[in-house]
Amino acid sequence: MKLLDIAEVAHSTGMAASRLRFYEEKGLIGSIGRRGLKRLFEASVLERLSLIALAQTAGFSLDEIAGMFDETGRPRLDxxxxxxxxxxxxxxxxxxxxxxxxxxxxxxxxxxxxxxxxxxxxxxxxxxxxxxxxxxxxxx
Amino acid sequence: MKLLDIAEVAHSTGMAASRLRFYEEKGLIGSIGRRGLKRLFEASVLERLSLIALAQTAGFSLDEIAGMFDETGRPRLDxxxxxxxxxxxxxxxxxxxxxxxxxxxxxxxxxxxxxxxxxxxxxxxxxxxxxxxxxxxxxx
DNA sequence: CTACGACTTCAAGCCGACTTGAGGTCAATG
DNA sequence: CATTGACCTCAAGTCGGCTTGAAGTCGTAG
Structure with a gap:
């Protein structure tokens, strides 16, 4: 499974790196390690970011969205x-x-x-x- | 033409008085005088506030909305x-x-x-x- | 081996749209 | 004529969602 650094994620989602860090800090996404200092993300983070974007479109706040994932990070949508x-x-x-x-x-x-x-x-x-x-x- | 004080406007629009003052400061609405300290508004302010609400619903910012009225206060919608x-x-x-x-x-x-x-x-x-x-x- | 440039952290700043708080003023009521 | 309570001003605070800036740390190209 390919690992992506923050620049790649930023580029392929169109989101600023600062925003991705911000999301990580909020617990919305998780990086799975580092190469040097650089965060590494699983490719699945892209899907997750899509889900986050979707939820935002639907009018959910980031905090609400954070509550939509269980401990293992899988979405638990009621x-x-x-x-x-x-x-x-x-x-x-x-x-x-x-x-x-x-x-x-x-x-x-x-x-x-x-x-x-x-x-x-x-x-x-x-x-x-x-x-x-x-x-x-x-x-x- | 009946004049309304801020409480009446607030009540009939459901907007907080602070918000009406804020709008006035921004130039979105204008009061036409005072009775003592109290602002007096023309009844037409209600229509104007509706227009503002409408524009907000449509996604215009308050600044944009401010640009939608000419000097005499008539809407000049492009x-x-x-x-x-x-x-x-x-x-x-x-x-x-x-x-x-x-x-x-x-x-x-x-x-x-x-x-x-x-x-x-x-x-x-x-x-x-x-x-x-x-x-x-x-x-x- | 060193310099570069892309990343890092942490704190602070910003924007929009208001709200809140402190302290002041006024018209009306008793 | 004094009190009351609704309004006033002005400055500061709030909230969500990021961005920006300063100072530091790496892996890699030369």
């Missing part, structure tokens, strides 16, 4: 939690869909000012309750 | 920018859709570990390029 998350995402997706449609409309709308466009105004009403930070946090 | 945002949102939505499907699959999947499930692994691949911070930032 299936119940997963479907709950999927439901949340569904919500989010629908909100964003409405938003996208609203934006597109606003971009094409002939009203002199967006504020005079009923579609845009309807969109505004919806936005009041559901801001980005809110739904990102709510996912957690 | 239609090109809006459709670009809509496109970004579309991207995001598609990714999140794939993610949701992946999560649902993982929740139902009989594979002993998620890592052994081909569907889940496919999901990982997709996530690698598109992290949350990335798309949030790229929207700007």
């Amino acid at each position: 299936r119940v939690q997963l479907s709950a998350k999927a439901d949340d995402l569904d919500q989010t997706i629908r909100r964003l869909g409405a938003l996208r449609d609203g934006l597109r409309h606003a971009a094409a709308c002939p009203a002199p000012s967006h504020m005079e466009c009923p579609t845009f105004r309807r969109l505004l009403k919806g936005a009041a309750e559901s801001r980005r930070r809110r739904w990102v946090e709510d996912l957690g | 239609r090109v920018q809006l459709s670009a945002k809509a496109d970004d949102l579309d991207q995001t939505i598609r990714r999140l859709g794939a993610l949701r499907d992946g999560l649902r699959h993982a929740a139902a999947c009989p594979a002993p570990s998620h890592m052994e499930c081909p569907t889940f692994r496919r999901l990982l691949k997709g996530a690698a390029e598109s992290r949350r911070r990335r798309w949030v930032e790229d929207l700007g």
Whole structure:
């Protein structure tokens, strides 16, 4: 099994080395030894980093993500939690869909000012309750 | 035209007063006078706050949002920018859709570990390029 | 064998978006 | 007319997620 140094991991994931060190410090990934000073990672760290990226996309914080691996480092994803998350995402997706449609409309709308466009105004009403930070946090 | 004090605005928007002051300091909203010490806002600030919330949902930073109003305070939304945002949102939505499907699959999947499930692994691949911070930032 | 350059550690800094705290001021109520 | 309590200002703090900087340590190319 090929071992990768931090530069290789950084290069193939596009993540800065500092970030990988930061993740290691947080317990998100583990290096399996050193060559000289340099950390060595198993190739599987790439997969793990993908999983981390995925979880971030889903709105999990790094701390939450850290809790998703068991002691041996294997993911232990709670299936119940997963479907709950999927439901949340569904919500989010629908909100964003409405938003996208609203934006597109606003971009094409002939009203002199967006504020005079009923579609845009309807969109505004919806936005009041559901801001980005809110739904990102709510996912957690 | 009715004037609102900060408490009323805070209450009807659900935003903390500190946040409204913060927005004023940033130039995002403007109070139109004082009664004693207390700021007074025109009722139209509510609409403006909705617009701000909307823009935040769409992934604009507060600084960007500040640039979306002209001197008289009317929104001057760049239609090109809006459709670009809509496109970004579309991207995001598609990714999140794939993610949701992946999560649902993982929740139902009989594979002993998620890592052994081909569907889940496919999901990982997709996530690698598109992290949350990335798309949030790229929207700007 | 020595110099180089890529890594290391640790602490501190930064960004966005606010919140919190200390100490001050004011309009209204009793 | 004095108290109360909601607001005020300004500075500092918080949180997440990293990045940056200074000073040190290696393996390897020359």
